[in-house]
């Protein structure tokens with residue numbers, strides 16, 4: 001190939017991208033792809049909740065008047081409905097308020113202030129507390145660590161979950177490492193599902209800290225986007241089998257099943273951890289919103305009801321994910337400028353652009369009226385050392401809006417990418 005051809009081609013491609021970008025800015029778009037929120041149509045799927053629990057006294061199966069105080073562990077029928085999905089025995093599961101993030105927050109606060117089962121002292125009394133943070137990961141996990149002065153140690157994600165050799169090495173040698181954040185199914189933002197081997201190694205690894213906890217945020221346990229309903233191994237059972245029964249804190253919620261702001265959140269763990277959380281929670285609440293739990297049971301009915309409801313979400317979400325992937329393919333396929341994930345579930349697609357370009361792509365998109373999650377949000381302290389990962393959240397906008405926004409985004413990727421090649 002004659003010298004110069006590549007550079008000339010790149011400068012032609014950059015010129016086209018500059019022209020396309022000017023047209024994009026002139027179009028005056030205003031789109032928001034920042035957060036993984038359910039769309040109004042998805043929320044409408046649970047409109048039946050508005051009529052429930054209906055007239056008359058809202059009474060649970062055991063005769064509890066749901067309007068009154070009490071029942072700190074949550075309604076047994078609500079716990080029974082989600083026990084299998086979350087892989088937690090019903091007696092070890094709590095049904096709580098509307099947000100699992102709140103439960104994660106509270107678990108950190110309680111561990112800082114009260115001695116965990118198996119701990120020598122509470123975390124607040126210790127010089128240094130650190131958590132392993134698989135990256136890319138969920139920004140709100142990292143915000144919680146930052147809030148409480150917990151050091152964050154990034155660990156790379158692989159196709160099977162976190163790099164387990166690195167995790168095992170770190171937790172074995174550093175007693176200040178007290179936990180790891182995991183989104184084990186359809187992870188935020190990569191859509192990764194942890195392999196059985198990863199689950200087995202997490203459950204059985206030797207940790208220098210006697211009070212090490214896996215924060216198992218199973219936020220997308222039933223959020224499938226394909227016919228394959230991915231199953232992951234049962235962490236709680238694996239921990240018990242490995243002789244580490246208190247290692248796992250399991251979290252989940254119906255935020256992206258029914259209503260994101262008015263669902264039900266869950267915590268599951270060993271009997272000792274359950275009792276520890278209940279004892280601490282009993283100081284902050286006399287009981288959760290059981291009326292909301294009851295109406296969820298009446299609405300979803302049983303496991304098949306949950307599956308059927310999630311199929312209706314899939315019918316709305318899958319075309320949006322497919323549209324994003326199709327546009328990426330059409331506009332960026334073969335350019336060498338980007339790679340992206342094709343998740344089998346969850347809420348996100350992860351777009352990887354050339355190193356040093358993510359912030360610039362997000363800036364260009366913002367100036368063209370397309371708001372994206374800030375580059376770096378997928379890493380501790382908002383800093384992606386490669387400046388390469390962009391999280392795409394296709395759920396909220398309508399199809400047409402989404403397609404326009406994603407096409408605009410690909411223009412920004414071409415512009416930033418070709419300019420970088422020329423630099």
Ligand code: PLP
Nearest residue numbers: 099100101138183188219253255
């Ligand atoms: N965990 C993950 C991985 C999430 O992506 C989200 C929301 O995007 C949440 C937790 C929030 O859960 P909740 O609404 O139950 O607080």
